Amino acid sequence: MxxxxxxxxxxxxxxxxxxxxxxxxxxxxxxxxxxxxxxxxxxxxxxxxxxxxxxxxxxxxxxxxxxxxxxxxxxxxxxxxxxxxxxxxxxxxxxxxxxxxxxxxxxxxxxxxxxxxxxxMYRWMQAADCVKALIAGRPVVVCQITGLWEVLFWAREGRISSDYFFRDRAGGPLVEQGVHLIDVARFILGDEVARVHARGANVIHPLCDSFTTEETIQVSMQWRKGTLGSHVHCWTTHQWIFQVLFAGVDFELTLDLAANQVRGRNNGEIVERTFKDDYxxxxxxxxxxxxxxxxxxxxRGNYADACHTLAVAATAMQSIDCGTDLPVPAY
Ligand SMILES: NC(=O)c1ccc[n+]([C@@H]2O[C@H](COP(=O)([O-])OP(=O)(O)OC[C@H]3O[C@@H](n4cnc5c(N)ncnc54)[C@H](O)[C@@H]3O)[C@@H](O)[C@H]2O)c1
Incomplete structure (x- = not known):
């Protein structure tokens, strides 16, 4: 049944x-x-x-x-x-x-x-499993997250809800969407973000009463095991770049979520794998x-676990507001 x-x-x-x-x-x-x-x-x-x-x-x-x-x-x-x-x-x-x-x-x-x-859903991708297996047990020095999408143009054209214009409704680029990338990075690294320092910017849509979210956010991240990296998330570019780069002593691997691919080098060998799964x-x-x-x-990711991901994004938003580096609370 x-x-x-x-x-x-x-x-x-x-x-x-x-x-x-x-x-x-x-x-x-x-x-x-x-x-x-x-x-x-x-x-x-x-x-x-x-x-x-x-x-x-x-x-x-x-x-x-x-x-x-x-x-x-x-x-x-x-x-x-x-x-x-x-x-x-x-x-x-x-x-x-x-x-x-x-x-x-x-x-x-x-x-x-x-x-x-x-x-x-990115936790359920074969490509995420592939990167996780390739880097298992090896120190990761850099974790670089990039999310560029045209979400705010869609909202302006009425193709999606205008909630996306409001930080108190959709949460802005990081809480609404960046969480996907933070989550899959946590899943692959098996580690938690310890500290964040974030900035927000509005180049295309100035902040006003009818538009209360930053359109671009940049976060510096320090992970508990020492990995350093950042996350840039932007909603006003006609691109779809959704990827996480993991680098260590003898590997640099990019999980390309938009292309469902893993690319890079591992122990001197080129890695290029494209997947077809419907995750x-x-x-x-x-x-x-x-x-x-x-x-x-x-x-693969229950509610309690997802709260850790949200804590990273929400603390980054607090960091934008207060302008300082903040510890991510344990959840
Ligand atoms: N995983 C993904 O790829 C993905 C993609 C898009 C959206 N989402 C998530 O899905 C969620 C919904 O986003 P959306 O774009 O569909 O929003 P939406 O506003 O288009 O749709 C939400 C629907 O929920 C209904 N609703 C609200 N309160 C309700 C209630 N009390 N009882 C019954 N219905 C109620 C609304 O009437 C509306 O039709 C968000 O959390 C968003 O982040 C996930």
Missing amino acids: PARLGLIGLGFGNKHAGTLQHLENGRLAAVCDLNPDRVKKAAEKYGVPGYGRIEEMLEREKLDGVLLCTPPYVRMPIVEQLASRGLAVFCEKPPAGDLPTARAAKRAFERYPVVNSVGF YRTELEGFCEAVLKNDPQLI
Whole structure:
């Protein structure tokens, strides 16, 4: 029997609904959104019941778990509501828009220990496994993260939500999106960021009441095992560069998330591998397997772990505001 999943939030949630159509171990059982048009469209497209209220969906449907794809500022009390009913929760990234909410949700999962996962899909890539295996056990001297995308042009053209213009809604480039790269770097290095010092800039969109986020952020990072590096994340360039470079004494390897590639040199030999995996699918299959077996060990990044990633991004945002180097709190 496949895991029966409800889906809350029908923006990006539609991507998961589409993926579920191809899974053997998971099935979309119902959809829910505050927006009736989105509910109608998805219910018709996927042939499942649609709801405007979460309570109603939970009362009427017999579910094993829920994919929570609301915006980051709509996590609590939904997380608690789901976990307290014993439902497994797949929560889209970032785990929350701010650290107090993330802490509250993490406590809810401690009170109600259901299988839970956060949508950091790059952890599930074969390319990430490849780099992790190549550098295992070797000191990493430099970790250089680059994320350039045209997100704010999309928001200006109405192609995505204007939430992205507001730091208090989407969190800005680092909390909304940079977390993906920070997370996969943490996963590969098996290490935590100890200190951050960040700056923000607005060259294209000046800060004003209707645009409250930095468009470019640069973070200097010191990792606990001594690795140094930085993260530059920009939302106003018509490029898609999403990569993490790892360098050590006898290797320099770039995990190119946009191209699903690993490139560089290892022990004097050229490395160039391109992968074809659909890691969104692998991520959902992994979640469903964990749900069916009730085995949290099958999850590559649970909510508690994702809070460490959020702590790095949120502390970097505090560093922009106060202008100083800050320790990243242990989570
Ligand atoms: N992993 C990825 O690649 C990826 C890509 C895009 C977005 N995301 C994440 O997905 C999340 C949603 O982003 P989006 O772009 O889809 O946003 P969106 O605003 O387009 O969609 C969110 C939907 O949630 C609904 N919603 C909000 N509160 C609700 C509630 N209480 N009950 C029911 N429905 C509710 C809204 O009506 C809206 O339709 C964000 O956290 C974002 O970071 C992840």
